[in-house]
Amino acid sequence: MSDGRIVVDGLTKVYKTVRAVDGLSFVVEGGRVTGFLGPNGAGKTTTLRMLLNLVTPTAGTATIDGVRYADLHDPIRHVGGILEASAAHRGRTGRNHLRIICRAAGIPMSRADEVLELVGLTPAADRKFKGYSLGMRQRLGIAAALIGEPRVLVLDEPANGLDPEGIRWMRDLLKAYAGDGRTVLVSSHLLSEMEILADDLVIIAAGQLVTQGSVAEVVDSIATTGRTTVRTPDPAKLTAALGEGAHVTAGANGDLVVTGMDAATIGDAALAAGVAVHQLVTERPDLEEVFLELTKGKAAIR
Amino acid sequence: MTATQVAVPARRGHTPGRLIAAEIMKIRTTNTWWLLTLGIVLFTALALTVNGFGHHFELYPPLDQVGEANRQDAVTQAAIAHSAAGLRGIAADMLTSGQFFGCLLAMLIGILVITNEYFHQTATATFMTNPHRTAVIMAKLVAAATFGALFWVVSTIMNVVTTPIYLHTQHVDVSLTQWPVVRSVLLNLLAFVMWAVFGLGLGTLIRSQIGSVVTGMVVYLIGLAAVTIIFHLIYNAYPHSWVLAAQVISPAVASQVMINPGRAFDHAPPQWVGLLVMIGYTVVFGGLGVWLTRRRDIS
Numbered sequence: 001m002s003d004g005r006i007v008v009d010g011l012t013k014v015y016k017t018v019r020a021v022d023g024l025s026f027v028v029e030g031g032r033v034t035g036f037l038g039p040n041g042a043g044k045t046t047t048l049r050m051l052l053n054l055v056t057p058t059a060g061t062a063t064i065d066g067v068r069y070a071d072l073h074d075p076i077r078h079v080g081g082i083l084e085a086s087a088a089h090r091g092r093t094g095r096n097h098l099r100i101i102c103r104a105a106g107i108p109m110s111r112a113d114e115v116l117e118l119v120g121l122t123p124a125a126d127r128k129f130k131g132y133s134l135g136m137r138q139r140l141g142i143a144a145a146l147i148g149e150p151r152v153l154v155l156d157e158p159a160n161g162l163d164p165e166g167i168r169w170m171r172d173l174l175k176a177y178a179g180d181g182r183t184v185l186v187s188s189h190l191l192s193e194m195e196i197l198a199d200d201l202v203i204i205a206a207g208q209l210v211t212q213g214s215v216a217e218v219v220d221s222i223a224t225t226g227r228t229t230v231r232t233p234d235p236a237k238l239t240a241a242l243g244e245g246a247h248v249t250a251g252a253n254g255d256l257v258v259t260g261m262d263a264a265t266i267g268d269a270a271l272a273a274g275v276a277v278h279q280l281v282t283e284r285p286d287l288e289e290v291f292l293e294l295t296k297g298k299a300a301i302r
Numbered sequence: 303m304t305a306t307q308v309a310v311p312a313r314r315g316h317t318p319g320r321l322i323a324a325e326i327m328k329i330r331t332t333n334t335w336w337l338l339t340l341g342i343v344l345f346t347a348l349a350l351t352v353n354g355f356g357h358h359f360e361l362y363p364p365l366d367q368v369g370e371a372n373r374q375d376a377v378t379q380a381a382i383a384h385s386a387a388g389l390r391g392i393a394a395d396m397l398t399s400g401q402f403f404g405c406l407l408a409m410l411i412g413i414l415v416i417t418n419e420y421f422h423q424t425a426t427a428t429f430m431t432n433p434h435r436t437a438v439i440m441a442k443l444v445a446a447a448t449f450g451a452l453f454w455v456v457s458t459i460m461n462v463v464t465t466p467i468y469l470h471t472q473h474v475d476v477s478l479t480q481w482p483v484v485r486s487v488l489l490n491l492l493a494f495v496m497w498a499v500f501g502l503g504l505g506t507l508i509r510s511q512i513g514s515v516v517t518g519m520v521v522y523l524i525g526l527a528a529v530t531i532i533f534h535l536i537y538n539a540y541p542h543s544w545v546l547a548a549q550v551i552s553p554a555v556a557s558q559v560m561i562n563p564g565r566a567f568d569h570a571p572p573q574w575v576g577l578l579v580m581i582g583y584t585v586v587f588g589g590l591g592v593w594l595t596r597r598r599d600i601s
Contacts, residue, residue, distance in 0.1 A: 045601075046601075049599070049600070049601060052430055052433075053429070053430075053433045054426060054429060054430070054599065054600040054601065055599040055600070055601060056597075056599060069433060070433040070434070072433075075430065075431075075432075075433060076430060076431050079430075081426075081430050083426050083430075084423050084426055087422070087423045087424055087426055087427055088422065088424060088427075089328070089331075089332055089418060089422045089424060090422060091332045091333055091334075092328075092331045092332055093331070096327070096331040099327065100324050100327050100328055100331070101324075101427060101431055103320060103323050103324040103327055104320055104321055104323075104324035104428070104431045104432060105320070105431050105432075106317075106320045144427060
């Protein structure tokens with residue numbers, strides 16, 4: 001098996017007073033970008049660190065292709081991880097930072113130059129890390145993650161510190177990676193970014209799974225709470241026709257805003273009552289609304 | 303397992319060798335190593351100067367400046383210094399010049415090898431590249447010991463070049479290749495290596511770079527004085543020679559005892575006791591470092 005599938009099963013991490021991650025289970029498939037979302041303190045970073053064998057779980061397992069990270073042979077040839085923006089010795093050059101990783105993993109040193117080129121850091125390769133901007137540091141982190149040509153990429157808040165151009169560059173890179181059939185798991189609190197980037201979503205709050213599925217599925221799962229705007233020449237008659245099931249309020253321009261009833265039912269009711277309908281618009285909630293709805297009340301500081 | 307997608311050529315070298323090479327590269331690619339080496343050169347030069355003057359006055363006490371009462375003592379001291387054992391001691395002392403601060407710097411490199419990973423947040427990358435933490439710590443241990451040994455090489459080259467010239471100027475004739483002298487020089491190597499390993503263990507124990515450097519300095523510098531004072535106070539209340547000998551439990555005292563072919567101080571235990579104490583500290587701190595690193599979370 002080498003489909004790069006990540007399986008998190010009953011993963012739990014208990015610190016002295018908090019259950020940072022609490023019986024978390026989800027699956028990440030290859031060939032897709034999976035957004036790992038949650039409010040600050042939801043346990044995203046702890047989960048990713050357990051996946052990469054940096055933090056020991058209190059209970060549960062996290063595997064990649066059915067194998068724990070610690071049991072992978074030469075793990076960076078399978079999994080590339082970016083966990084901290086500023087993770088190199090300040091007095092060391094970017095090139096040497098990457099060469100050390102090559103050396104430790106038994107990869108030819110020339111690979112360091114290749115990944116530098118890939119992330120566009122070649123001109124700064126021999127500059128010391130302390131002179132790098134936040135965006136350059138992030139690019140160096142991505143370069144380090146790509147050294148082993150991994151089948152799985154795990155990124156913790158990679159967009160932090162990147163300028164808009166950098167974000168776009170990274171988005172294209174990750175999409176291309178997933179397009180090659182590789183697995184990309186990327187945590188973020190930037191919902192707008194995930195809406196553009198991710199195919200699947202795993203949403204957690206307070207260390208527990210809230211929902212998981214494709215972006216469309218997740219949005220649809222609460223689309224029933226969406227609103228429908230209706231424009232009609234006879235609002236009073238239509239309101240009466242909708243009956244008890246609908247909650248109707250006045251919108252702008254004399255429109256009606258209906259909740260608690262989907263657009264088809266509203267249309268049918270209007271037809272049955274003989275009320276003309278000039279416009280019938282369902283406002284689908286965007287990811288941000290869904291996210292806020294799903295994690296409501298769980299973002300409290302624990 | 304995945305093998306098809308990897309365009310990177312097959313792995314090179316066996317894991318321990320790769321890890322040690324990577325750890326040595328980490329030291330080589332920052333300023334630390336040459337700053338510390340510069341420190342070794344300066345401290346060795348200083349120690350040679352101080353030791354040279356000290357032994358000169360030991361061999362040739364300025365009798366006209368010594369009071370009438372002490373003259374006989376001074377003459378006796380000089381005679382002892384000129385004896386075969388005395389000259390042997392002087393030769394060994396000159397050839398191990400710079401040990402005191404050299405071992406301090408060896409300890410520092412041991413501390414830095416591990417605390418740099420936490421200070422610069424590179425522990426994540428290091429343990430992701432190789433999740434077998436014992437192997438990583440052992441590689442660090444070898445790298446620190448290697449640099450400890452290199453410091454000894456630098457210091458010893460300076461001593462070997464200078465000491466024969468110095469002894470010639472003092473008009474004394476002593477073989478530098480006699481075993482007790484050579485043994486001291488070799489045990490000095492062991493001291494450098496052990497302090498480097500001791501530093502590594504300390505660094506894993508106290509991951510804060512400043513915290514472990516300060517603690518190491520205190521143990522090394524103030525610890526020596528404090529132990530001397532405390533044991534002399536105990537000795538005054540309870541005058542048995544073994545009380546003074548027991549000072550060897552301090553690592554700084556133990557390494558002095560270890561390299562000194564004579565007695566490092568009155569009632570000092572023999573060299574092998576110092577050696578055993580140093581080995582004990584090395585094993586305990588090295589083992590503690592491995593154990594702690596295995597069970598701790600990297601965050």
